[in-house]
Amino acid sequence: ACTRPDTGSPTEGGTLNIGVTTRPDGLDPITVAGAGTPFVLLYNVYETLVKVDSDANIKPLLATEWTVSDDSLVYTFTLDPGAKFASGAPLDAEAVVANFERNRGETATAQIRDKWGPVDTIEAVDPATVEVTLTRPSHAWLYDLSGPMGIVADPAAFATINTTPAGSGPYTFGEWEEGSYIRLASNDAYWGTPGRFTDVYFRYYSDPNAMNAAMLSGQLDIISNLTVPQSIEQFRDESRYTIHEGTTTGEVVLGFNHGSAPLQDLKVRQAINHAIDRQTLVDAVWAGIGPLIGSHVPPTDPWYEDLSQAYPYDPAKARELLKEAGHETGLTLRLRVPVLPYAPPSARFIAEQLGEVGIDVVVEELEWGRWLEQVYANHDYDMTIVAHVEPRDMTAFSFEGNYWGYDNPDYNRLLEEADASLTEDEQVAKLKEAARLLSDDAAADWLFLLPSIIITTPDISGVQVNQISLSFDLTMLAKG
Amino acid sequence: MSIVELRGAGVTYRRGGRPFVALHPSDVVIRPGERVGVVGGSGSGKTTMARLMLGLVPPSEGDVLFDGRSIVSLPERRRGWLRAAASMVFQDPNSSLNPRMRLRDIVAEPLRSPVLQGRGDVPAPTVDVLAGALQGVGIDAGMLERYPHQLSGGQRQRIAIARALISDPAFLVADEPVSALDVSVRAQVLNLLTDEVAERSLALVLVSHDLAIVRHMCERVLVVERGRIVEQGAVGDVLDSPQHPYTRALVDATLTL
Amino acid sequence: MALRRVLVRAAWLLASLLLASFLIFVVANALPGDMAQIILGSNAAPGEAEALRERLGLNRPFMLRYLEWLWGVLRFDFGASYISGRAVAPLIAARLEVTLSLTILGMLVAVLVALPVGAYAAVRRRHADGAVVSALSQVGLAVPAFWAGIWLVIIFAIQLRWLPAGGYVSYWDSVGQWLTRLILPVISLALVQGSVISRYVRSSVVEVMQEDYFRTARAVGWSRGGALFRHGLRNIAISLLTVIGLQLATLLVGAIIIEQVFALPGLGSALLLAVSQRDLAVVQAIVLLLVWSVLVINFVVDVTYQLIDPRLRRAAETP
Amino acid sequence: MTPATDAPTLEVTDLTVTFGRRRQKAVDGVSFTVAAGETLGIIGQSGSGKSVTALAIMGLLPEHAVVSGSIRFGGRELVGLGEREYRGLRGDDLAMIFQEPMTALDPTMRVGRQIGEVVALHHSDRRGGIRGEVLTWLGRVGIDEPERIADSFPHELSGGQRQRALIAMALANQPRLVLCDEPTTALDVLVQRQILALLREQLEGRSAIFVSHDLAVVRQTATRVVVMLEGRIVEEGPIEAVIAQPRHPYTRGLIASARIDRVPPGQRLPSVADFYRVEGQ
Amino acid sequence: MKRATLHTGLTLIAVIVLLAVVGIFWTPYSPTAMVGDRLLGPGWPHLLGTDGFGADIFSRIINGAKIVLLVGIVSVSGAALVGVPAGIFAGMKRGWVGEIPARLADILYGFPALLLAILFAAALGGSTWTAMLAISIATIPAFVRIARAATLQVMAQGYVEAARLSGTPGRSVAVRHVLPNIAPVLGVQASVSFGIAILAEAGLSYLGLGSRASEPTWGRMLREAQDYIFSEPVQALWPGLAIAVATMGFNLLGDGLRDLLDPRLRELR
């Protein structure tokens, strides 16, 4: 059982250049937050026991198989006997335990430690078997194990791991020219099917148009994500470029501050949902690319339901609702958005449309640091727009003190029950219900889902169209 | 009785870091109503001496007295009485008049100065007063609204004289007042200066390298060479029978028609 | 003594350096937005930020932190990045190579172009061709640098594919690559700088041509151009060098937009990133480097005038 | 090129110079000649067109000046002469000494080189011995330490030394005509006297024009004088004759006002205005 | 030719001023609203077409003229208001007191507009006003320098000495003598700074540190047009042209003024 391509063709060699806009802040995904680090290293340099495929199914990677006890508390993983680190050292249960203990230890980021929350003990039963005991059942835990929290690094290299990543993946870390690129080299001693490229460069661009120019001038083979979809026209020539449109897990949310008086009223929130023509918004600000969702679930999650038409565009209805809520004479709301590519244009559009139903919107643009402080930490806003890119992050609405101030005990209970449910079907059912609850509550207005737009030269194959993990997975990529 | 007195006063400049003695310690006494010429070659220290008398350069040694009072350690704000009692006419009529002021304002400026406010006899700068001042130097009162660049060099120097005299000072320094002027208008300016000085019986220090002018206008002369007073005395005595070789050279170098 | 003046000026320099370092520290620390909060991003758990602040030492007294930082700076220790934990000094050193390559080459090209252009515009200023050259030479001041850069990329990198669109290769890795990568950014930079300098050259040349010694040179048999070359340039050079020196100092950070357009990992883009991440260690280090270098360049320029003869001093002081 | 001895070195006929759009005539129909070996004085009030006349002869007027009439130098017409040929004449056959010794020398170049350049520019064949020539000339204009002066920058010299250097520069190629535009006005009386003596000696046997507004100065060097007033020549003649018997009232005024020493102290000085009313005075 | 420079400059500026004045009272459409299809080419009724958001480009250009002038006026006059008195003070005071403004200006000089803009955007949020503030502060040293140098020259003039001799106090000397005589130099500096300010604002907008979506400047329009540079290159033409006209106008004005005012350029005097 193997997720890697076994089509037999050996390493063709050659160099692959990938354009990236999200920079890493460091090289250890455990101690450094931010999406830039796992983007490069996960699955390419570091591997995990399990991996999620593009249909969101959990598949074996370092673990050939695993069993779950009846009470859903004990997970037993059997390691692939062939697995070894790039250094040649065997990847055994000892190494996995050492890693897991580090990953949930002091130095790990809060976010990662949080994900280890349900875990009680981690033990090496024998060199090929690892046993993890939970304190409460959790579906999310196993899923998350496929992400950064579950990476298995070479324990011999722990001391230098933040400057020279060392793992068991098909590529090894080459070098990091800060601000320029990270180079990965093919791992000649890889225990599975090796990568196809001798060298892979992740090249960093702070200006997306500079990245486009590099692609157009032939300096890049792949644009890992086109963050200015308006420029997609440049790549329409099929003989030269292939456009891979897919989805991500980034919900662009028009968030309401539930602590702000007018927005405590469900009718007002619903009115706003009715007042915004989301399809036209996507057309205007995101080149029409990006699906409508209607709740905090991307289509790649098993509990996705199309709720995008729960509040169809209906200004008359919106006016009606506002009147019912006692705002027929008008209502003024502050829309404070961070300066990120999608937010200010969306804000401009929303201000227009809400204006038409009698809501006066004062738009303020905040630099990211200030947004975090004023909106995220201090809740000083009425409405805001931000994309939530973490996978499976419905919990964002449940944790205490979330910045929307959304607090619905029913919702919280549903999430808890879903995580603890014994079967996957039960989990899916509960989460569907939770998602509907969010929508019914008009807890926010889900504007659209950030698309994944990958541009490659036509000879590149094996592109993972949907960006559902934090990794830019090189294992399937091939050229020619 | 003296109006200005230098007591062992000397000036040392720091030029490019190196000390340079522009005026060696000298003793000079100017009496009220006296006209004194200062002659010497270029760079001999004439201007320095004149500026020293007005407190425009501090002496590096010795003392300077005006009306019997030492002015050396007085800060600028306590020199009002000196400013009220002394004026100067500069060599270059172009740069001594502000090109962006009308004659009216140029001539009125000393009257507006706070230092004169304490003195009772100061007229207000009315149009009549200013027109009178202009007429006094032979310039039509209709020119009050003009700017300096609309005047000829000779007229400009006459304005400078009008300005220097309007506050009715007791002491006037004229630093080469005509050397920048065309020969053809020098005489007019000199005549004016002679008349005014005589009329007000003010003390005059006239700096010039032209011996003929000094001879014509002054009673006493100081000859300065490289920062030292090498000879002084009544004009006739010094210029007719110079004792010092430098004075002799100066007299010999003077060209006459 | 000339030495005395230099010493006085040096004392001023020291005071300025110190004051600048303090101001920079104040400004950087006054940046709103809690650094711990930003490091943790939008997924922070409560209480997490406080712990991180404690760990980073941000809770200690301000003056103490300033003095520690200053003491470090004096030993070339700029601390470690709050974000990545990597030492700041080597990071800046790597960025500095890019920025210096860009600005020095840019300035060089600008001067080489501006001298003849400015001189021509000055000499022929009463003729149509002079006015045209003069107007054209100012295009760089009328078009935003990034705009010019984008068009250069479109033409030379994308359409013609003669040159790469961006990126940087170190001089020590490959001189040829280094040069080809820098051609387009240097041209965009030189366009603006060349305009500034050619404007300056033009007015200096016009001024020199009014000088008596220029007339003397002509009276002795030099042609206009010959007199300009033999006698004009030498006089212009001194004050031109000042302008170039000071311009270079502002360029160090001014090139930031060019860095963005051409994806060059220079100091400017590092600063931009560091500010947005509130990586104060990096912000302070870069700003300090820039401000100090401006102060030092100013000092060197001033002292040069103190030391050279007074005639030249006069010539150089006219702005 | 040896001119016939009887032909004048310079022959200016009906020279008119206008400036700018207002077409004001700075020089208005001026005619005079300078014979071989003669020094002609030009005096006149400030702004009367003396310098413009001199610069017209040198061809150094600004481009917006319009020159008409004729300037014949050694039989050759200078008005309309090509820049290239003019350049050959300047500094070689035609030389000029300017008023301001402070600013007329390049502050960034050693004096010796500036003088040597004049020779090198016109006589590439003499390149080898230029340093010697420079030193000789510096000696000839009365400089005691030619070596030191040659290696100095202008600002290191006194006004008199600088003016001497300028004179050496003008004379280095033995020009046939030397134009002196108020060469001593910026100097102090003592130095002025020395320079005048030097010029008298050096201009001996050479054609020259000596411009000044001071008759007493012109008298030191010139044999003949023309008096200019508002762009025109109002009087002309041997200098002593003009001083003794001025015909034009302006000249009379000029002479009277120059004789301060003859007026008893306390009496009014005669001025030009008493004789002739000049516009704008 | 010098008059030609001046007149060309004045003409270009007049065009911008005209647009700005019109823009205060009227634009064909709302400059920020979606008024038509997206990315229309030039034509009728949208003279210059519409942008990627569907807003009328012509209206945005007119609206931008107002802001561009505002940026210029506010940032330059702000800088002059601080820089000129400081420079005059530095030029008039002898000794170490006079040195202080000059040294402070040196320090400030090391903080170019961009740096300040980054800091202000971080501190106050990016907007046209923070951009103006940054440009303004960054322009101060230029005014200090130029005012100081010019003041030193004026202070060496005879009329200042004459004023001092008649007891005129320092403040009156500054107002009556120094300021009027350094005004022309300051005028030249101001017009040059104006052009620089306009470009600086465009640059800041490019980095996302300038104007907001709700107050579109030409710089911001240019930045937005960049996303369509291949499919709709004319989008970028209009704001680019507008910026070029404005900066060119002020630069030419500066050159013209300099030539007109500089007495040294009146030849042969």
Ligand SMILES: Nc1ncnc2c1ncn2[C@@H]1O[C@H](COP(=O)(O)OP(=O)(O)OP(=O)(O)O)[C@@H](O)[C@H]1O
């Ligand atoms: N501010 C100054 N700093 C340094 N040296 C100075 C200063 N002012 C004057 N000197 C020098 O002092 C000497 C005397 O100058 P001063 O101006 O008194 O001479 P002067 O006799 O008036 O000469 P002139 O006839 O040229 O006006 C000169 O050598 C001059 O260079």
Ligand SMILES: Nc1ncnc2c1ncn2[C@@H]1O[C@H](COP(=O)(O)OP(=O)(O)OP(=O)(O)O)[C@@H](O)[C@H]1O
């Ligand atoms: N470049 C110029 N442009 C316009 N007018 C000029 C120019 N040069 C000289 N003039 C005018 O020509 C006239 C004659 O000037 P010129 O310099 O020949 O006088 P001058 O007799 O040499 O006077 P001075 O004794 O002051 O040197 C003056 O009215 C002057 O204004």
Ligand SMILES: [Mg+2]
């Ligand atoms: Mg003097």
Ligand SMILES: [Mg+2]
């Ligand atoms: Mg003249």
